[in-house]
Amino acid sequence: xxxxxxxxxxxxxxxxxxxxxxxxxxxxxxxxxxxxxxxxxxxxxxxxxxxxxxxxxxxxxxxxxxxxxxxxxxxxxxxxxxxxxxxxxxxxxxxxxxxxxxxxxxxxxxxxxxxxxxxxxxxxxxxxxxxxxxxxxxxxxxxxxxxxxxxxxxxxxxxxxxxxxxxxxxxxxxxxxxxxxxxxxxxxxxxxxxxxxxxxxxxxxxxxxxxxxxxxxxxxxxxxxxxxxxxxxxxxxxxxxxxxxxxxxxxxxxxxxxxxxxxxxxxxx
Numbered sequence: 001x002x003x004x005x006x007x008x009x010x011x012x013x014x015x016x017x018x019x020x021x022x023x024x025x026x027x028x029x030x031x032x033x034x035x036x037x038x039x040x041x042x043x044x045x046x047x048x049x050x051x052x053x054x055x056x057x058x059x060x061x062x063x064x065x066x067x068x069x070x071x072x073x074x075x076x077x078x079x080x081x082x083x084x085x086x087x088x089x090x091x092x093x094x095x096x097x098x099x100x101x102x103x104x105x106x107x108x109x110x111x112x113x114x115x116x117x118x119x120x121x122x123x124x125x126x127x128x129x130x131x132x133x134x135x136x137x138x139x140x141x142x143x144x145x146x147x148x149x150x151x152x153x154x155x156x157x158x159x160x161x162x163x164x165x166x167x168x169x170x171x172x173x174x175x176x177x178x179x180x181x182x183x184x185x186x187x188x189x190x191x192x193x194x195x196x197x198x199x200x201x202x203x204x205x206x207x208x209x210x211x212x213x214x215x216x217x218x219x220x221x222x223x224x225x226x227x228x229x230x231x232x233x234x235x236x237x238x239x240x241x242x243x244x245x246x247x248x249x250x251x252x253x254x255x256x257x258x259x260x261x262x263x264x265x266x267x268x269x
Contacts, residue, residue, distance in 0.1 A: 001211055002231060003034030003064070005177060005220035007041050023222060024050035028061075030227050036151075036175070036218040038066035038099055039080075044087035058090055064175075064218075066099035066129055066151075073105050077113025081122055096123040097151055101135045111143035118145050125149065127173075133166045140170055151175040154215060156185055156206050156246050157253035164213065178255045179217040180206045190249055194242050201229065208233050209246045 004027040024035065024046055033056075037043055044065070051058060065088070071080040081096065096117060098110060117123040127149030128139055139147055150167055154160055154176035167174050180203045185191050191202035198205070203219075203226075210217045211233060221227045238246070 115145035
């Protein structure tokens, strides 16, 4: 339910850098068993090195990665997955996601390829990332195999209720990335008040709220204190009133607009 996010954005959004071997290894040492990566993140090679350094068996780790939007044609999906498996030094992926929709490639091609990966055992589950309700509806219609997951930005300052409802109706789970809005939740009074009542930080309250909404979360952290705090979520719970109060914050703070990659509609999710 809580994964280790491995995307790192440069301060001005001008590029990306890898969460390198030591960061991933430290997450594994502290108890993380879900790693979230992507071709775009450029850190696949770090993951098997971190596994080797910690002695954590591959079978104990839920490994998610994503195929980028330029490799979604049917003839590209299989060789791209095989290339990724080579980088990760593994025989299979627990979850393989289409990182972005691409209107230039028919979804039927993409998901025919993804279904083949499932049939061949290279992928245990597949899904999408950054799909709006409209795009997800098209994907569900086009796919011959179940779409298990939609990974999207989701946090108390961007409560995508309509997208969540749509996913529930179609048996699609949601993974929340940027689940603490890159720290902006720290300044939210509702989260501060709820946190004070539980002796927890607004970050922990945000993550617990996401879990109680039935989502998976993949926060990124670098310090041991933050890594451990992000796992300290399972021996306490928010009340029904607290869950509703957080849902009622009513803000639409989107951290990742990705205008150069895809057009988003806040109302559509």
